[in-house]
Amino acid sequence: MISLTSPVKTRAHGWPAGLKLAGLCAATVGLFFIQNLAVHAGILCVIVAIYASAGPLFFKTGLRQLRLIWVFIAIVAIWHIWTGDIITGGTVILRLVSALALANLVTMTTRLTDMIDVVRVLTAPLARLGLNPAALEMAIALVIRLTPVLAQKGGNLTQAWRARSPRKPTWQILLPFTVLALDDADHVAEALRARGGFTPMKED
Amino acid sequence: MEKNVALIALFAALIAALGLIPKLTLGFGVPITAQTLGVMLCGTVLGSKRGTLSVLLFLLLVAIGLPLLSGGRGGLGVFATPSAGFLLGWPFAALVTGLIVEKWRGGSLAVVAGVASVIGGIVVMYAFGVAGMSVALDKSLVEAAVLVTAFIPGDLIKAVIAGMLTAALFKARPASVLSRYAA
Numbered sequence: 001m002i003s004l005t006s007p008v009k010t011r012a013h014g015w016p017a018g019l020k021l022a023g024l025c026a027a028t029v030g031l032f033f034i035q036n037l038a039v040h041a042g043i044l045c046v047i048v049a050i051y052a053s054a055g056p057l058f059f060k061t062g063l064r065q066l067r068l069i070w071v072f073i074a075i076v077a078i079w080h081i082w083t084g085d086i087i088t089g090g091t092v093i094l095r096l097v098s099a100l101a102l103a104n105l106v107t108m109t110t111r112l113t114d115m116i117d118v119v120r121v122l123t124a125p126l127a128r129l130g131l132n133p134a135a136l137e138m139a140i141a142l143v144i145r146l147t148p149v150l151a152q153k154g155g156n157l158t159q160a161w162r163a164r165s166p167r168k169p170t171w172q173i174l175l176p177f178t179v180l181a182l183d184d185a186d187h188v189a190e191a192l193r194a195r196g197g198f199t200p201m202k203e204d
Numbered sequence: 205m206e207k208n209v210a211l212i213a214l215f216a217a218l219i220a221a222l223g224l225i226p227k228l229t230l231g232f233g234v235p236i237t238a239q240t241l242g243v244m245l246c247g248t249v250l251g252s253k254r255g256t257l258s259v260l261l262f263l264l265l266v267a268i269g270l271p272l273l274s275g276g277r278g279g280l281g282v283f284a285t286p287s288a289g290f291l292l293g294w295p296f297a298a299l300v301t302g303l304i305v306e307k308w309r310g311g312s313l314a315v316v317a318g319v320a321s322v323i324g325g326i327v328v329m330y331a332f333g334v335a336g337m338s339v340a341l342d343k344s345l346v347e348a349a350v351l352v353t354a355f356i357p358g359d360l361i362k363a364v365i366a367g368m369l370t371a372a373l374f375k376a377r378p379a380s381v382l383s384r385y386a387a
Contacts, residue, residue, distance in 0.1 A: 004279045099284040107279030115268035142213035150221040189210035
């Protein structure tokens with residue numbers, strides 16, 4: 001499994017992840033307070049320039065993120081052309097694109113390990129509420145490892161269905177699929193316990 | 205402890221794997237993905253507490269940059285789109301769905317789990333989703349609600365499937381439906 005971090009190295013890859021995330025939060029909130037179309041256009045130009053400065057591959061990857069919101073852009077555009085309130089429509093669209101582009105910029109320039117470090121720091125206070133930090137980190141690793149395993153098993157189930165039936169698989173295939181996941185959970189739990197689990201072993 | 209961590213992780217992986225299933229397309233061209241079915245199942249099978257944690261774990265992994273949402277979407281960008289409200293509603297959807305299945309003990313499990321999925325997975329989730337769209341698109345709540353009505357039939361189908369799956373699972377292996385068995 002690959003993360004969405006860009007393989008194109010930029011200077012921002014070295015910046016502290018926590019700082020980038022805090023900056024992103026502040027910038028996104030800020031975007032919602034600005035109501036001026038010209039200011040929004042200026043902000044988007046700066047963001048586009050930042051993307052472009054990191055090279056064509058980085059720029060193209062960033063541009064592909066627009067597929068997340070083109071439907072909304074179209075809806076807002078049609079809506080505001082219909083009502084005649086072009087200024088508000090333009091502001092909303094520019095704000096949408098800027099917010100997405102900024103968030104994506106942080107994702108593309110931050111390694112998964114750095115993100116997990118931030119998660120560790122942010123969830124540390126939850127230890128007092130009973131959250132086991134070792135369990136959280138193990139859970140993150142388990143999901144990353146087990147998603148392709150489950151997808152593979154789902155593929156096998158589909159093939160087994162196709163070998164026996166001329167019809168396409170229906171939702172009924174989800175029952176054995178869920179059972180498989182529950183069985184895997186049993187095995188994983190046993191394996192974790194056999195390796196010492198999350199609670200230190202008591203000495204007799 | 206180990207068992208709970210394993211279950212929570214496996215169901216987060218299940219939601220991710222459901223995103224890899226090709227989209228079903230409804231008659232009038234609205235695509236539905238199976239991932240929200242995974243959220244409903246988290247509630248009906250794992251129960252409120254584990255189900256919510258499982259969905260939170262999934263969203264955490266999406267936020268830190270793994271492309272686990274259907275269509276290989278992920279990263280912080282998806283939380284900056286107008287549909288981010290739906291994602292933020294996922295844990296609450298699992299929570300409410302789980303609570304209903306845990307508390308409502310009468311009647312057939314298929315009906316209870318189906319109704320719980322409708323209330324949690326549709327009513328609660330759409331409340332968050334519509335609120336989020338209304339803010340992001342600068343529209344009133346009613347206008348935002350109109351934009352998402354096309355997706356409700358697909359989600360109703362998913363709620364029915366979630367109900368039938370939970371009941372079938374309970375019949376085959378009662379111990380694995382934790383919302384009913386362990387609580």
